[in-house]
Amino acid sequence: MSVSRIVKRAIVLLLLASASAAGNVTNVLAADIVKLAVGAPNNWDSSIPEIGQRAGIFAKHGLQLDILYTQGGGETMQAVISGSVDIGVAAGTHAAMGAFAKGAPVRILAAGTTGAGDLYWYVPAASPIKSFQDTNGKTAGFSTVGASTHITLLALIKHFGTSTRATATGAGASTLTQVLSGQIDVGWASPPFGLRQLQEGSIRLIARGNDAPSMVNQTVRVHIVNANALKQRADVINRFMQAYRETYEFLYSDPRGVRVFSEYSSVPEDLAIQIRDTFMPKPVLSPDKVSGLEAIMADAITFKTLSAPLSQQQLTELIQIPPRP
Structure with a gap:
C-alpha cells in the first residue's frame, strides 16, 4: 500500500472515530x-x-x-x-x-x-437474650423513624407483647458498632449485611420481620x-x-x-x-x-x-x- 493511501485510510478512520465519539457525547448530553x-x-x-x-x-x-x-x-x-x-x-x-x-x-x-422476611434482629453471641421474648426493657435498633425497620420492629414488639425500647440506630454498619460496643442490646440488619458475622458466630439471630404475622402480606x-x-x-x-x-x-x-x-x-x-x-x-x-x-x-x-x-x-x-x- 502506498504512503498516500495509508494516509488517506488513517484520515478516514480518524473521522469515523470522531463521529462515533461525538455521537456518544450527544447521547450522554441528551x-x-x-x-x-x-x-x-x-x-x-x-x-x-x-x-x-x-x-x-x-x-x-x-x-x-x-x-x-x-x-x-x-x-x-x-x-x-x-x-x-x-x-x-x-x-x-x-x-x-x-x-x-x-x-x-x-x-x-x-x-x-x-x-419483611429480609429484615432480622440479632444480639452478640455472648448476650443472655435468647429470643425476642427476652427483650423486655432492652433496647432494640431500627434505622430511622418511619422506615420499614421501625414499623416492623413495632410490629414485633406488639406481637410478642414485650416492653422493648425501639431506638433509632441508623444504617446497618453503625448499628453493628453500637451492638458490639454495648450501646444497644439488639441490632437490626438486612442481607447482605451481617451474614458474615452470623456465619462466623459473632452474632446470633433472634427474630425475623415476618415473625410478626401482620407483616407477611x-x-x-x-x-x-x-x-x-x-x-x-x-x-x-x-x-x-x-x-x-x-x-x-x-x-x-x-x-x-x-x-x-x-x-x-x-x-x-x-x-x-x-x-x-x-x-x-x-x-x-x-x-x-x-x-x-x-x-x-x-x-x-x-x-x-x-x-x-x-x-x-x-x-x-x-x-x-x-x-x-
Whole structure:
C-alpha cells in the first residue's frame, strides 16, 4: 500500500472515530438526569437502580441516575418531600401514607418490598437474650423513624407483647458498632449485611420481620416520587419505571444480574444467590401492586403514623404506579 493511501485510510478512520465519539457525547448530553435517594446501599431490594445503571438499561431509556444514599427510609422520605430528589427508593409504606395524609407532595410510584422476611434482629453471641421474648426493657435498633425497620420492629414488639425500647440506630454498619460496643442490646440488619458475622458466630439471630404475622402480606417498602416531579416530568418518570421493570426482570432472569450485583455489593456470587432465593424471591419485589392496604392502614393508625384510614379517593391519588406499556 502506498504512503498516500495509508494516509488517506488513517484520515478516514480518524473521522469515523470522531463521529462515533461525538455521537456518544450527544447521547450522554441528551440523557435526562433523575435524582434518587436510596436507603440501605448494597441491599438486594434497593439495588435495582444501581444494577440497571451499571447494566446500561437506564441509559437505553435515555436516563442517567444521580443516586444519593441515605441512612434509611426516614431520610429518603425527607429528600423527596423537599424536592431535592425526584424519586425515593425503599421508603416505609406507613410513613408515605402518613406524609401524604398531612399534605406532603409525595406519591407512591411502585411497590418496593412485600413482607419483611429480609429484615432480622440479632444480639452478640455472648448476650443472655435468647429470643425476642427476652427483650423486655432492652433496647432494640431500627434505622430511622418511619422506615420499614421501625414499623416492623413495632410490629414485633406488639406481637410478642414485650416492653422493648425501639431506638433509632441508623444504617446497618453503625448499628453493628453500637451492638458490639454495648450501646444497644439488639441490632437490626438486612442481607447482605451481617451474614458474615452470623456465619462466623459473632452474632446470633433472634427474630425475623415476618415473625410478626401482620407483616407477611404487607408491602412494607415503596418507591416514592415527588408530586411536582411526577406532574412536570411525567415522560421521564414513566421511562424510569420502564427501565426499573426491565432491570427487575434482568436481576432474576439473567445470570449477569447476579454478577452485576456481586460486583456492586462486593458479595460473592454464591452468597448473592442465597440472598435472592432465601430472603428476596422474585414475587417479593414485584413493583406493580401495593398489597395489604387495609392491614397497612390499621397498623399505621396503631403506630401513630396515620390518624385515620385513607379513603379510596385518597388511595387513588397516592398510589400512581404507571401501567406496564
